[in-house]
Amino acid sequence: MQRFCTLAFVLGLILMIFGLTYALPIATSIYFDDGMTEHFLRGMSLNIGVGGLLASVTMQFRGDVKTRDGYLLVAFFWLLMASAATLPLMWGIPGLSFTDAFFETMSGFTTTGATVLTGLDSLAPSLNLWRHELNWIGGLGIIVLAVAILPLLGVGGMQLYKAEIPGPVKDSKLTPRITETARLLWMVYVAYTLLCIVSLKLAGMSWFDAVCHAFSTLSLGGFSTHDASIGYFDSPAIELIITVFMMLSGMNFATHYTALHNISVKPYSLDPEAIPMLGIIATTILLCSFYIWHFDIYPDFLSGLRYISFNTVSLATGTGYSSTNYEVWPAFIPWLILFLSGVTPCTGSTGGGIKLFRALLLWKQAGRELFSLLHPHAVNPIRIGHTPIANKIIFAVLAFIFLYFISIVLMTFTLMFTGMDPVSAFSAVMACINNTGPGLNTVGPAANYAHLNDFQTWLCAITMLLGRLEVFTLVVLFTPTFWRK
Amino acid sequence: MQRFCTLAFVLGLILMIFGLTYALPIATSIYFDDGMTEHFLRGMSLNIGVGGLLASVTMQFRGDVKTRDGYLLVAFFWLLMASAATLPLMWGIPGLSFTDAFFETMSGFTTTGATVLTGLDSLAPSLNLWRHELNWIGGLGIIVLAVAILPLLGVGGMQLYKAEIPGPVKDSKLTPRITETARLLWMVYVAYTLLCIVSLKLAGMSWFDAVCHAFSTLSLGGFSTHDASIGYFDSPAIELIITVFMMLSGMNFATHYTALHNISVKPYSLDPEAIPMLGIIATTILLCSFYIWHFDIYPDFLSGLRYISFNTVSLATGTGYSSTNYEVWPAFIPWLILFLSGVTPCTGSTGGGIKLFRALLLWKQAGRELFSLLHPHAVNPIRIGHTPIANKIIFAVLAFIFLYFISIVLMTFTLMFTGMDPVSAFSAVMACINNTGPGLNTVGPAANYAHLNDFQTWLCAITMLLGRLEVFTLVVLFTPTFWRK
Ligand SMILES: [K+]
Ligand SMILES: [K+]
Structure with missing residues (x-):
């Protein structure tokens, strides 16, 4: 009982x-005089x-949270924040149900960026800012969570990443570690956000749009203040930034x-994920640019390259902005870049999916197995960078990926059971699971999640949280073992 | 060099x-006087x-084949047989390309049962029998391969299954083991085939159809002598058998x-896969029967149950017969039963996919990982039946499943690259990979693979072989390590 009070x-x-x-x-609402001030004050x-x-x-009962209760803390943190944040949305948008509002805030906090709202361009500025701020706060949470x-x-x-953060804290209690690590990495996150705001302003955005989009860029959330997403600006400079x-x-x-x-820049070359990530993205952009060139959709190679680059990076990093309706492209491209969102983001980033190091590890494990078929007695440890990886870690990674895969299968079949078409x-x-x-299709870049029924909306919201908490953190709460003793 | 001569x-x-x-x-051709005798004699x-x-x-150079050359033997066996078997088809069906003929024979030998031929009902009986015989011979090969x-x-x-076959052979050379094991299991296979032929005849099939369908049932190949597959007979008795x-x-x-x-019957309860397999199939049939009942597609629950049962067992075991165009059902059902074909067939059966024991092992590994999150120091070996499974085996299984998954992703994207729609x-x-x-869609139960272009046809044929040889056996041939020394 005392645990729960703590x-x-x-x-x-x-x-x-x-x-x-x-x-x-509140400040935004006052500045734009959009009539939402009261709602936000009440929420505050x-x-x-x-x-x-x-x-x-x-x-x-205040004191240190035990390691084991970390699972509960993390799950409740996301659930509680998402619930609380629905209030201004429900008060400010007449007719918005709690289900839809919760989807929107959960989508914000998990930095998924899927929306049930249409007409973003005419939404009260403070409500739009609120959505983007949720993205940004979600990003803060993810950094702490992941690292x-x-x-x-x-x-x-x-x-594997336990000892990697510079800093004096080697404690096994949650609190001091969070505080110290968070402080260092949040500084970077804030600095980059400021830099992004200024760059976007210089490239021609209003301060308001610059702040909103910097929030959803750094968090890889992907919310936009426009239904047409980044396509609204139609600006190569903005897309580049x-x-x-x-x-x-x-x-x-x-x-x-x-x-x-x-x-x-040496830390980037020592980071086992940074270069593979750039390699995957660059290869995909080149491949898809030549592929789309072949179809004569754009007047020249460079126009194709521009649209392919932006949307590939946006999907592969799991941001989810679009600069055009990429679903009119041959199906190969949208499916490929959607698939990449599951593997490309690195550990300790604000992205989702299985994370690149797990994909690399899996790849090396398959290679090791091929080798050991021919040399059954050779000892051949897997290395990421220069570190040999213990079997315990490989097992954990493989089990993670399996649970992630099972979640995708189960959730997809459940949505299909409710009548949704297979592609959607x-x-x-x-x-959702990759945030x-x-x-695609009815939930594609030219559409959104508004048409889902309540049950489907909840399923998607749960899937976002499942992905964000790396599946295990949430699933473990539903095992009898967790609640024993 | 000597190895290759052996x-x-x-x-x-x-x-x-x-x-x-x-x-x-040849006997069939003479009996039906279908004009193919000469072609088959020439082939022979x-x-x-x-x-x-x-x-x-x-x-x-005759002598024992070394273990390592088993990979080459197996791959060349399937390639050589499939190539040889194309001759009667190409001679007997004017205009049939080698690509299409190879697809058909590879589909036969791997017991995939996908076809590029339309108008099966009017095909020369001896050619139809040939297709079914390839299924059956493929089944013989698979039993040897798998066990x-x-x-x-x-x-x-x-x-894991090395020591499980009853019999005196514990040798590490290929030849005696194959001979002894094959003899015992082939006897069962032949006996069941004969029993199936007689049962189908009694249920109203002609002797010809009974032989053909027994061949493609026991091998789980799924070729039929009719475009409408088992739906042609419209007989509950035949479906039940x-x-x-x-x-x-x-x-x-x-x-x-x-x-x-x-x-x-005790061996079935000791078999770690038999009861889970029956459980999966029974659960799916019940779930889907109630689901389809809800949609009022059939006049009553029992009609729905009849069609669901047959097509579920057909897909889940990887046979691929259909008794109706199940693609008109809500998408949930065809997708679910197609998915099951990847996991339901047991080791040592004539089915394909990852095999049930690997799925069970993966499931248990995920459970173990969840447990060890909460009890990091507990030792908790995975057991299948009563046998604790060594880490080495778990790694091999996990690597296998990953390579299988990678193959699906790569092949799907390659087919999409060639312009095929995502669902097809x-x-x-x-x-194909699950044989x-x-x-579904353009390659669904009411269609076939005839419309694929040559490149797509070859890709599918390779995918069948990849699945049948459990991915590793084929992939290992493309590693430099295999060819070194
Ligand atoms: K996102
Ligand atoms: K089959």
């Missing part, structure tokens, strides 16, 4: 702090009030930190 | 023996002649042998 205390604190983030939409008060009440009631919490919990082989920042955000922020700290169902699950955003 | 000798012998199998279509002479020549030239050769080579964790024999063929023939040998491309790859036969 958890409640932490969640109460977080809820209070989250209340502070309402300041930004409720957050701080309820959070404060929870924290003060459980104050006597500090999951390695500690040992989810899906992430213990966003492309660069999406690539940066798809890499490990610990690598960025080390590189900035040492003023050196499968692509929606891929887009990408747009799928 | 191999050539074995292949020459096999080609000669294969020549003898032309006797059946060529096989025996070329095979005899090859064997006599390499006679001096004697793959375990010896150690492909994908199959070494075929359903029973498909289920039997989807199980381990070693279990059948032990059960028959001991006159006991993915389902064709699933249907099921019909896919």
Whole structure:
């Protein structure tokens, strides 16, 4: 019982702090005079009030959260924040159901960026900013999750990254580790965000759009203030800037930190994922650019290259912006780049999917097995970079990928069971579990998730959380073992 | 060099023996007077002649095939047989290209049962019998492959089944093991085939159709003498008989042998795959029958149950017969039963896919990982039945499944690259790699593979072989390690 009160205390604190983030939409609302000020003020008060009440009631139980309760903390953090954040949306958009609002905020916090809202261009600015801010806060959470919490919990082989963060903390308790790691990496995240805002402004965006899109770029969330997404701006400069920042955000922020700290690019070459990621993206862009050139969809090779580059980077990093309706392209391209969103983002980035290191590890394991068919007695450890990987980690990674795969199969069949067509169902699950955003067909880049019924909407929202919490973190809560003793 | 001559000798012998199998279509052709006698006689002479020549030239190198050359033997066996078997088809069907003929014979030998031929009902009986005989011979080959050769080579964790066959042979040379194991299991296969022929005849088929369909049932090949497949007969009795024999063929023939040998059903309860397989099939049939009942497609629950049962067992075991165009059903059902063809067939059966024991092992590995997240120091070996499974085997299985998955992804994208639509491309790859036969959409149960261009046809034929040889056996031939020294 005491454990749960300790958890409640932490969640109460977080809820209070989250209340502070309402300041930004409140300021926006006042500036644009869009009539939402009252809603956000009410939301802020409720957050701080309820959070404060929870924290003060459980104050006597404050203390360190045990490792095992990390699973609960993480799951409740995302559920609670997403629930709380629905209030301004429901108050501000008449007729929006809780289901749809929860989908939208969960999509924001998990940096999925799928939307059930149409008419974004005419939405109150403060509500749009709110959506983008959720993306950005989600990104903060993910960095902590990926670099500090999951390695500690040992989810899906992430213990590999346990000792990698520079800093003095080698503790097994959650709190000090989170604090220290978060501080360092958040600094990078904030700095890049500011740089992105300024760059987008210089490229011609309004300050408002620059802030919103920097929020959803750095978090790889992919929300936009326009139904046409980045296609609205029709600006090669903006596309280029966003492309660069999406690539940066798809890499490990610990690598960025080390590189900035040492003023050196060497950390990127030591990062076992950075170069493979660039390689995958570059190969895909080249292949698809030549492929689409062959179809004469664009007047010349360079126009094709422009659209292919942006949308490939956007999907492969799991951002989910679009600069054109890429579904009119031959099906090979949209499917390929949607598939990439599952494998390309690096560990410790704000991206989703299985993460590149797991894909690399799987690849090497298959190679090792081929080799050992011919040399059954040779010892041949798998290495990532120069580190030999323990069997324990390989097992964890393989089990992770299997559970991820099972989730995709189960969720796809469940959506099909509810009557969704196979392409929409499968692509929606891929887009949600990889936190990408747009799928294909009825949930494609030219459409959105508004037409889903309530059950389908909940399924997709759960799938986003499942992907964001790397499957195991959520699934473990449903095992009897977790609740025993 | 000597190795290759030894191999050539074995292949020459096999080609000669294969020549003898032309006797059946020759007899059929004479009986029906369908004008194909000459073609089959010529084919027979060529096989025996070329095979005899090859064997006599390499006679001096005869001896035991080394384990490592088993990979080459297996790959060349399937390629050589499929190539040789095209001759009667090309001579007998004017205008049939080698590509299409090879697809058809490879589909036969791998017991895939996908066809490029339309107008089966009016095809010369001896040609139809030939197709079905290829299915049946393929089944013979698969039993040897799965129970004697793959375990010896150690492909994908199959070494688990190394010691399981009753019999005196514990040798590490290929030849005696094959001979002894094959003899025992082939007896069961032949006995079941005869039983199936008689049952189908009693249920109202002609002797010709009974023989053909027994051939393609026991081998889980799924070729039919009618474009409408089993739907042509519209007979519940025939469907029931075929359903029973498909289920039997989807199980381990070693279990059948032990059960028959001991006159006991206990071996089935000791077989770690038999009961899960029945469970999966029964659950699917119940679920889908109620689902389709809800849609009012059939007048009553029992009619739905009839069609669901037959087509579920047909797809789940990887046979690929259809008793109706199940693609008019809600997409959930055809996709589910197509998916099952990848996991349901048991080791040592004539089915394809990853085999049930690998799926079970993966499932248990994921469960173990979940458990060890909460109890990091507990030792918790995976067991299949009562046997604890060594890490080495688990790694092999996981690598196998990954390579299988990679193959599906690569082949699907390649087919899409050639312009095939995503549903046809993915389902064709699933249907070919799992040796099921019909896919969905343009390669669905109401269509066939005739409209594929040459490149697509070759890709599908390779995919069948890849699936049949459990991926590794074929892929290993393309590694530099294999050819070194
Ligand atoms: K996203
Ligand atoms: K088949």
